[in-house]
Amino acid sequence: MSTMANPAATTHSTVQLRRAVASSFVGSVIEYYDFLLYATASAVVFGKVFFSTLDPLTATVASFGTFAAGYLARPLGGILFGHFGDRIGRKKMLVTTMTLMGVVSFLIGALPTYGQIGIWAPIILVTLRILQGVAVGGEWGGAVLMSAEHATSRRGLWASFTNAGAPCGMVLSTVALTASAAIAGEEAFLVWGWRVPFLLSILLLGIGLFIRLKVEETPVFAAAGKTARVPLFDVLRNHPRNLLLAVGIGLAAFVAQGTLTTFLIAYGVEAGYSRQTVLNGLTLSSVLAVIGIIGFSALSDRLGRRPVVLAGAVAMAVFSFLLFPMVDSGDVVVLVVALVVGQAVIQPAMYGPLAALCTELFSTRSRYTGASLGYQLSGLGAGLAPVLFASVLAGGGSTTTISLIIAGFCLLTVVCVVLLAETSGNSLTENPPSPAAAAPTTTIS
Secondary structure (H helix, E strand, O other): OOHHHOHHHHHHHHHHHHHHHHHHHHHHHHHHHHHHHHHHHHHHOHHHHOOOOOOHHHHHHHHHHHHHHHHHHHHHHHHHHHHHHHHHOHHHHHHHHHHHHHHHHHHHHOOOOHHHHOOHHHHHHHHHHHHHHHHHHHHHHHHHHHHHOOOOOOHHHHHHHHHHHHHHHHHHHHHHHHHHHHHHOHHHHHHHHOHHHHHOHHHHHHHHHHHHOOOOOOHHHHOOOOOOOOHHHHHHHHOHHHHHHHHHHHHHHHHHHHHHHHHHHHHHHHOOOOHHHHHHHHHHHHHHHHHHHHHHHHHHHHHOHHHHHHHHHHHHHHHHHHHHHHHHOOOHHHHHHHHHHHHHHHHHHHHOOHHHHHHOOOOHHHHHHHHHHHHHHHHHHHHHHHHHHHHHHHOOOOHHHHHHHHHHHHHHHHHHHHHOOOOOOOOOOOOOOOOOOOOOOOOOO
């Protein structure tokens, strides 16, 4: 008997979809709280705590370097957890990645400073950051698939809740650091106050695991039967073009994300704004970004992934030349408008649909690996952009150069979107079609 003809089965399916979406969202919030807490701390704390022997500008670059190490490790996490997620199931890997992230973040909060253990402090910090990257690299693919493979329609909408967890995690991490700084005071904050948000990760881990353990394995995976022996080889052999296009499409979204969150914190402070002013603007734009991500993802169910992402990429290319003059204006209102327009309106158009798009490019037998690898390789843009841009300014370059780089990545996204067939009508129970150019647009009802 089909699910449509069985009310009990339909109700069970609906309950599991809701649980899957809630689990993916909450889990993503917790994972990105931990991962992006490091991003904010790297901009305002770590240069002084772990790189105190360097001059301020060099310390900032070094701090962003440890931040980037986490992004470099994310593709490894996608391959590692993707392999086992495709072989033995999505749910088991999600429990593992969440546990790893929570424990590592707690250890960062307990890490001695450079003044206490010397060079071992930054070495251990980088090691823990790499483990964070491995964890979040495996988390995203499983969380997205839990929603997308439970969904029977509106796949873009349901899958987007995982991506919406990222700005929520940013808000939570920023609020935690802000509250800690306000309570402890500037001097105490640099001594112990910054540690509190990291130590709280162990409590969030318990909440996340409680919710995640209530979700069943996805019906698509359960019905898939035989899996790929080595999912990575299956992706490289059968879906290489899809993988490359996924990376190219996502790069601009992540470069914009790294610019508007991590880099702009340090740049805004250097431009004369107080740290709290920049963090407040970032918090507001992150809250509104949740609406943008979900809204543009739902729109991609109706219009298709391609036109939504394409519009976002073109808009970001133009906006990149307006962003820094707005920040340099010295006007707090103009700064906030720049953050909101960039992070809550333009970037979500590129970023939101990525969750569904990446899942639609690969077959069930290697979808966890393929989607994770495509997304995490493009995610390198968010980790490397702040390092690159800080280095450009340190070398005497201008913000115009930075804008040109951002626009260049947007152009790459435009080209890749043009080369990609519309994916929103692809069935997750069948192999995806070849990504021929200029394919007709289809949508999910």
